[in-house]
Amino acid sequence: MTWSEMALVVLGALAVGLLLAWRGAYRVDRLHRKVAASRIALDAQLVRRASSAVELAASGTLDPASAVLVADAAYTASDAGPVTSPAAALKMDGLGPARERAESGLTATLREAMGGPEAVRALLEGPAGEVVTGLADAWYRATLARRFHNEAVAQARRVRRLWYVRLFWLAGRTPMPRTVELDDALPHALEPSGG
Template identity: 85%
Template structure:
């Protein structure tokens, strides 16, 4: 084998390696964008859930003490730091522990204020039934948005653990994405197929 044949084989191997690296980096870039977009969507759904919780508190359907607790928890969740720009979403750090605690607190407060499945059915049948239905829909969409976000994070983490991604540093300087862990379980009576 002459040196020109060896050089040709090496050049072909280099071209294939560069093509694979380019495809891997493009895939990672798409996954990082998917994580950022899903985080923005999750934030929007959580803000919608908090605003419908405030509407429920103001509707008069809850007793006064529960209405104050729900409104306070909703305002705390809203003030805990929504994502205001795409640059903030690119940090890949989930929602942050303070926001996750506030959203979990809103969930617990809503479940406690709405009470048993029978009292939820009474709320749905009463004059504030539309507000309860809007809250249930916003809550369900927020739950789905968190699941989609966490799945996007899991996909990105799986790809970033591949040997060639680590070896060639294909992720660049993008931080490792973090899942969003919070309590967002709906009461059974508010689930689309449960109540």
């Protein structure tokens, strides 16, 4: 093999390596954008759930003490740091521990205030049935949004663990994305198939 043939083989291998690295970097970037978009969508659904909880508290269907507790938990969750810009979503740090605790607290407060399955059915059939249905819909969408976000994070983590992604540093300085772990289980009577 002559010197020019070896140079051609090396250039060809280098071109293939660069192409694969470019495709890998594009894939990692696309997954990071998917995580950021799903985090923004999750934040929007959690804000919608909190506003529906405030609406339920103001509807007069809950006893006064429960209404105050629900409203307080909803305002705490809203004030715990919603994502306000795409730049904040690119941090890849989930929602943060304070926000996750506040959202879990709202879930626990709502479940406690609404009571058991019979009480939830009575709320659904009562004068504020539309408010409770709106809360159930927002709650279910928030649960789905969290699942989609965590799946996007899992996909990004799987790709970032590949040997060539780590070897060629294709993720750059972007931090490893974090899942959002919070209690968002709906009461059985509010589940789409459970009520």
